[in-house]
Amino acid sequence: DRIARLRASESVLRQVDLEISTLRRAILHDLRMTLEEIHGNDAVQQDLERQLALARETLAQTQTEAKAGVANNLEVISAQNAVLEAELGCRSGTLQHQYLRLKLQTLTGELPVAGQ
Numbered sequence: 001d002r003i004a005r006l007r008a009s010e011s012v013l014r015q016v017d018l019e020i021s022t023l024r025r026a027i028l029h030d031l032r033m034t035l036e037e038i039h040g041n042d043a044v045q046q047d048l049e050r051q052l053a054l055a056r057e058t059l060a061q062t063q064t065e066a067k068a069g070v071a072n073n074l075e076v077i078s079a080q081n082a083v084l085e086a087e088l089g090c091r092s093g094t095l096q097h098q099y100l101r102l103k104l105q106t107l108t109g110e111l112p113v114a115g116q
Contacts, residue, residue, distance in 0.1 A: 031107050038100045045093040052086035059083050 059079040065071035 027107060031104070034100060034104050034107060038097070038104065041093065041097050041100055045090070045097060048086065048089045048093045052083070052090050055079070055082040055086040 059076075059082070062071050062076050062079040066073065066076050
């Protein structure tokens with residue numbers, strides 16, 4: 001009877017070890033994927049910031065041209081719209097970056113999960 005209980009306990013222990021190993025692999029996978037997303041997001045954010053700077057330069061130039069009578073109001077409005085779209089893209093990228101950082105902190109245990 002003791003031997004049967006010992007074997008059952010060893011079986012449960014092996015099952016728990018297997019579950020722990022599976023969980024570790026899943027967490028490591030999630031960590032790698034999140035880090036890759038962060039690096040990709042950083043590159044995208046840099047591109048978005050360059051687009052915003054270019055859109056602002058274009059708007060300034062278009063406004064100067066409009067004052068000189070070379071550009072019309074539609075071109076100014078179009079340039080303003082491009083700036084707004086670029087600003088929106090930058091803000092969206094910033095929010096995505098913050099989300100990924102929080103996800104990373106949660107995965108590494110640096111951020112408490114609600115309910116714990």
